[in-house]
Amino acid sequence: MNFDEIFFQLGEGESFNDLPGSPPLFQTSNFTFKTMADMAASLKQEDKIPFYTRGANPTTRILQQKLAALEGTDEALVFASGSAAITAAVVSQVKSGDHVVCVDNPYGWTKKLISEILNRFGVESSFVKASDSQGIISAVRSNTKIIFMESPNSWTYEMQDIEMITEFAKSKSITTILDNSCASPIYQQPARHGVDIIVHSASKYLSGHADMVAGVVCTSKAIYQQIFKNEYMTFGGILSPFESWLMIRSLRTLEMRMERVSRNAHMVAEFLENHPKIDQLLYTHARGFNQPTLRDKYLRGAGGLMTIDLAADNFEATEKFCNSLKRFKLGCSWGGFESLAFPAATTVSSLNYDKPNTMINRIRLYVGLENGQLLIDDLSDALSSI
Numbered sequence: 001m002n003f004d005e006i007f008f009q010l011g012e013g014e015s016f017n018d019l020p021g022s023p024p025l026f027q028t029s030n031f032t033f034k035t036m037a038d039m040a041a042s043l044k045q046e047d048k049i050p051f052y053t054r055g056a057n058p059t060t061r062i063l064q065q066k067l068a069a070l071e072g073t074d075e076a077l078v079f080a081s082g083s084a085a086i087t088a089a090v091v092s093q094v095k096s097g098d099h100v101v102c103v104d105n106p107y108g109w110t111k112k113l114i115s116e117i118l119n120r121f122g123v124e125s126s127f128v129k130a131s132d133s134q135g136i137i138s139a140v141r142s143n144t145k146i147i148f149m150e151s152p153n154s155w156t157y158e159m160q161d162i163e164m165i166t167e168f169a170k171s172k173s174i175t176t177i178l179d180n181s182c183a184s185p186i187y188q189q190p191a192r193h194g195v196d197i198i199v200h201s202a203s204k205y206l207s208g209h210a211d212m213v214a215g216v217v218c219t220s221k222a223i224y225q226q227i228f229k230n231e232y233m234t235f236g237g238i239l240s241p242f243e244s245w246l247m248i249r250s251l252r253t254l255e256m257r258m259e260r261v262s263r264n265a266h267m268v269a270e271f272l273e274n275h276p277k278i279d280q281l282l283y284t285h286a287r288g289f290n291q292p293t294l295r296d297k298y299l300r301g302a303g304g305l306m307t308i309d310l311a312a313d314n315f316e317a318t319e320k321f322c323n324s325l326k327r328f329k330l331g332c333s334w335g336g337f338e339s340l341a342f343p344a345a346t347t348v349s350s351l352n353y354d355k356p357n358t359m360i361n362r363i364r365l366y367v368g369l370e371n372g373q374l375l376i377d378d379l380s381d382a383l384s385s386i
């Protein structure tokens with residue numbers, strides 16, 4: 001199915017008598033029935049036939065169909081945040097005594113879930129450098145149940161050889177999970193490379209307007225049913241119908257937003273790559289990116305994330321640079337319309353980086369939908385100030 005069918009048609013109009021231009025928002029907790037037989041039938045298929053909105057809601061159902069098609073999986077579930085989606089996916093695959101292998105610097109709260117929270121329930125974990133696919137495979141033990149990937153990963157954009165890992169995992173009946181927030185399904189579809197569960201922070205590109213927090217799980221029919229009946233219904237971290245409706249609207253422009261973000265990011269990266277005041281630029285599509293083979297194999301394009309290390313290795317220079325930015329706002333998230341700068345030094349105490357003092361000059365940039373030249377001018381002015 002092509003993107004146009006997914007974004008503009010799929011799931012819409014099927015269950016409604018007349019076709020509204022924009023799908024209806026079913027802002028309701030409850031669905032009522034004329035007969036007991038109808039009620040019992042709904043309850044037997046609570047994920048598809050609306051009974052209570054924690055299970056199924058027609059607006060959310062449209063969104064889930066689109067997201068599954070977008071990732072090329074059988075089914076999708078949406079959650080109140082990316083973290084809720086990741087938690088449901090991970091917890092669904094382990095029990096006490098099991099072991100999880102994870103890339104060593106995933107999203108901060110994913111690390112907390114796998115290293116600390118699962119540990120409280122007797123699940124062990126190993127963390128392996130995100131660019132070391134062979135090392136990830138070598139870390140597998142007889143009780144390993146999940147290999148958790150983030151490719152490209154947070155902050156450093158290290159990539160895993162997805163096919164090498166999923167082939168190995170299948171031979172050992174290990175579930176593979178991949179956080180695909182960074183590439184978005186426009187630029188990478190991990191299910192095509194054998195990944196069992198794809199998770200997203202939809203707060204980023206999928207919603208795309210910096211106005212909501214949401215998460216997605218895309219997977220096979222079997223895993224979907226297992227998660228639906230257990231973690232989805234009991235943790236109950238569902239997306240509200242209104243936010244599902246907003247995300248359907250966001251998906252209409254996902255492809256064009258990614259194109260604009262990508263074009264802007266290329267321009268900005270070109271400007272930064274050889275700037276004398278930049279020590280290092282981390283960006284999958286920089287000339288100096290150190291995993292070009294994996295990039296060309298898996299990524300059809302680049303999103304708007306990149307990380308810079310300022311050449312001046314002192315806190316004052318970082319502070320001056322960040323405080324001088326006018327168009328880039330200081331903020332933590334990404335994937336919306338607005339360009340953002342996130343200095344690593346602000347996170348040192350909360351995210352517990354291994355070597356805090358090497359992070360003083362590191363700043364993550366998200367290049368948004370604005371005019372690319374104005375963004376470059378802003379960075380240029382701020383760099384001149386240090």
Ligand SMILES: *Cc1c(COP(=O)(O)O)cnc(C)c1O
Pocket residue numbers: 081082083084107150154179181182200201202203204213214215
């Ligand atoms: C933001 C983010 C998350 C968490 O998503 P929320 O929607 O904020 O809960 C997970 N993974 C990655 C890679 C992220 O960037």
